Amino acid sequence: MPRTVPRREALHQATMSRRIATIQDFDVGDEIAWGSLATISVATHKRTGKVYALKVLNKMHLARKKMVRSAMMEKEALVTLCSRPELHPGIVRLHYCFHDPVNLFFVLDLAPNGDLKEMVLKNGPLSLECARFYTAQMVDAILFMHKAGVVHRDIKPENCLLDESMRIKVADFGSAYVNPDLETYRTSTFVGTAMFISPEMLSRSKCDPKGPDIWAIGVCLFFYLFGTYPFAAATDYLVMERIKKLDYAVPEGCEPEPADLIKKLLVSDPADRLGMKPHSSPKALRDHAFFAGPEKIEWEKLWECPVPKIEPNPALKGQQPEDKNEDDLLAKFEELQLVHDDNLN
Template sequence: MPPFATLDDFELGEEVAWGSLATIIDAVYKKNNKHYALKVLNKVELLKKKGVRSATVEKDALIALGTRKERHPGIVRLHHSFTDSNHIYFALDLATNGDLKALVQKLGSISINCSRYYTAQLVDAVIYLHNCGIVHRDIKPENILLNSEMRIMLADFGCAYIGSDMETPRTNTFVGTAAYISPELLARSKVNPTSPDLWAIGCTIYFFLFGTSPFMAATDYLTMKRVKNLDYTIPPECDKDVTDLIQQLLVLDPMDRLGVPPKSSPDALKQHPFFVGHDKKDFPEDSPELSSWAIIDWKRLWTTPAPPIEVGPYRTRPLDVPGTTDELWAGFESLQVTENSD
């Protein structure tokens, strides 16, 4: 990562995203005329909202990943990091095609082949992270960015865990987003540190196909309640391999989750029939199965063109959430209103 960049080295353009702690600006680095996503964090707001540790963790994770000899194409890269009296700045890869949340919401859902392709890229990037001693812990569609070639870049490492040992169980911290948080994070259980990312992958596949989290409810409290109860549905007409993969990832006991050692492994996840089919024969390079991403060729995942974006077979939530409205309004049943006599 080149040192000594300052804000004067950048020509600031439009704001492309913003949140409670950061604003993302399309900025041109004057020394090479390249566009970057300049992430601007206000120091006062970080202190008020207790976000200093999050900013530090993100920087440490991105530096650790960016300084490795072999970098992964599916992870956003930190090019510069600097501060001034009021702000912290990260110059990151610019996602010229937005993120997968916006894409899926625009279409309602994406096709099974598109879902397979983007899930495979996500799995490959996450396995790389784990091999590097990093767990993301906030995987969700809005953190899966799309570059100019419509390939993913996993971003936002503010909730990451960094450690050298991915095998020994550890006590989990309550971090992440309600709709994608795993039950072991909610319970602060002592488990394999990689397991929450695999749960989130299961939620993300579901989002690709149905346009919503499997546990979405009217409030975060109700959403997390559904997570704890494993309260979700998959319509019976859904592709059987998709259904099986989701059901093997959305498992309450992380020790029984597909991809989590020692009962399972990352290779077992990559070899699930949803990705590679049931027939393990080798397909020729011009095979229609490979070109349409009806099966995944893991060796060509980052070099072969992405599939065209197609609307999926399920455009709305498969089933209404039973009882959500009743639970939300239950607290108002005893509310009494009296007229003011004045």
């Protein structure tokens, strides 16, 4: 009988089968993004001339923040997804992974057109056609991940990057859960971003681990259509209280199909959520009327079909999203008038 390779060993072998790289193999250019744990720069491979995104994580900083496990989980999730016989076009690909005494380095697909959050903040709520297209791409990528044994657990518009053709690439797998058996119920771990966290994560209930990703699709669709979040509040605590109570409303005037999809995704019990067993299925999610409208989604051609023109929702044109771009706010700084009050002298 052939020797069975343990899962972690198989992942290590898949990584090591690639040519070993070092930072000296790349010309590192400008920083294009940064966060609390990592910086991302454009990097050109000297030998091939290919251009990538270089994600750099400082080891000392990771240890201080107790986020070493998160970096290891990101690598494991990406290696799992990149080691499959078929690669999904909607998931960022890990090309090289290496480290030096100071930093960890991930060499990833470059997505040069920002992300879906940035697009909505810049253009306003998306047209129905755009919202349908990008939600369908999210659904397709997420269902592929689940089939591969990966749950993202931090699905949100800013983790849906836009490539050179304006199609999405899901990124940032630092909160991922990897297990070839995603059918076994488990206690939900509290991870992710407050606006997108699911009720079962808040209650730490034992349930289907795929549920938080499916819930997040509903929150994202709401954001694409209305430029705000269904459970928006002044603090994360208040956001989570609203999520526990399922305290949200679809704005009046919303088309019935997207309204119905949002309501069937934002369901407290994951077992009753569209796309989730035992009462539904991934096929039922794909077959929802929102994806079968006038601009019907052809799932087999989703990643080759023309990208719809990026335009705002005509019904909400001129309205500003609640989460305004910081640059827009700073641009208004000089417009503030200084009022002199003689009573202060």
